[in-house]
Amino acid sequence: MSQPSASPSASERRQSVRTGVVWDGVRHVLDGDGQQARIVDIGGGTGGFAVPLAELGHRVQVIDPSPDALASLDRRARERGVADRVTGQQGDLSDLPALVDEADLVLCHGVLEMVDDPAAALAAIAGVLRPGGHLSLLVAQRHAAVVARAMAGHFQAARELLDGDQTGGRGGRRFTHDEVADLLGAAGLRPRSVQAVRVFADLVPGSLLDLEPGATAALVELERAVATRPEYLPLAAQVHVIAQR
Numbered sequence: 001m002s003q004p005s006a007s008p009s010a011s012e013r014r015q016s017v018r019t020g021v022v023w024d025g026v027r028h029v030l031d032g033d034g035q036q037a038r039i040v041d042i043g044g045g046t047g048g049f050a051v052p053l054a055e056l057g058h059r060v061q062v063i064d065p066s067p068d069a070l071a072s073l074d075r076r077a078r079e080r081g082v083a084d085r086v087t088g089q090q091g092d093l094s095d096l097p098a099l100v101d102e103a104d105l106v107l108c109h110g111v112l113e114m115v116d117d118p119a120a121a122l123a124a125i126a127g128v129l130r131p132g133g134h135l136s137l138l139v140a141q142r143h144a145a146v147v148a149r150a151m152a153g154h155f156q157a158a159r160e161l162l163d164g165d166q167t168g169g170r171g172g173r174r175f176t177h178d179e180v181a182d183l184l185g186a187a188g189l190r191p192r193s194v195q196a197v198r199v200f201a202d203l204v205p206g207s208l209l210d211l212e213p214g215a216t217a218a219l220v221e222l223e224r225a226v227a228t229r230p231e232y233l234p235l236a237a238q239v240h241v242i243a244q245r
Helices: 010-033 050-055 067-079 093-099 118-128 142-151 155-162 177-186 206-211 215-226 230-235
Strands: 038-042 059-064 086-090 103-109 129-140 190-197 238-244
Touching: 010 103, 010 129, 010 190, 010 215, 010 238, 038 050, 038 093, 050 059, 050 067, 050 086, 059 067, 059 093, 067 086, 093 118, 103 118, 118 129, 118 177, 129 177, 142 155, 142 230, 177 190, 177 238, 190 230, 206 215
Parallel strands: 038 059, 038 103, 059 086, 103 129
Antiparallel strands: 129 238, 190 238
16 A cells, blocks of 8 residues: 555655555555445545545545645545545544544544543544454654654753653654553553554665665665564654554
8 A cells, every 4th residue: 555656756755664664554454354444534634644545445534633734635635536535624633522423444643642631532532443443553652752862962852751751842742662552451442563663764864765776665675674573663763553442
């Protein structure tokens, strides 16, 4: 489940490195179900996931607080011929019970970091998932964030994050794998798979991907190769968990 292009731009190449492993996890869930899915993409923005999923025949409801992002989503869906399978609604996680009846799959990518109460947010998601339905949860991972802050010379910020400061600054909260597992369990969701995301992607200069033929594809394959190896999980900028109700 990729985002093909005859001649991908530099930004598209970088995006494929950042999201390739996540797409693999989402595709595995949908291939296993083998039918048209009702998908909710929380904070789905301009449709980076929603539109390709609609192109595969699924129905996708995007919930996002930004009217500008939803307008861009509508344009993209119409340009790609899937406007009949993509709907956008203004709102956030707190609006979920009022906006969604039932979903087969909920995408929550880069959203849990910004909410005041992650436990309540996951409980709300569990409440709209059908029995046996899945959650694709992508969160920023704390260990890598500590290293990144230290490498940038922000030693005090690194120490605060290391000691469990959950405000995380402008980027929001950061989570460890164990914290995510505990939050999912409390919401009645069972983790089915865990993947390390962006183990190397943020360390590789963008100029190398732009100038070196085949570098992007090779880096994507390297990210895939380490995604399920637990020893690399603490090095990952993000953790991707597929959980089931």
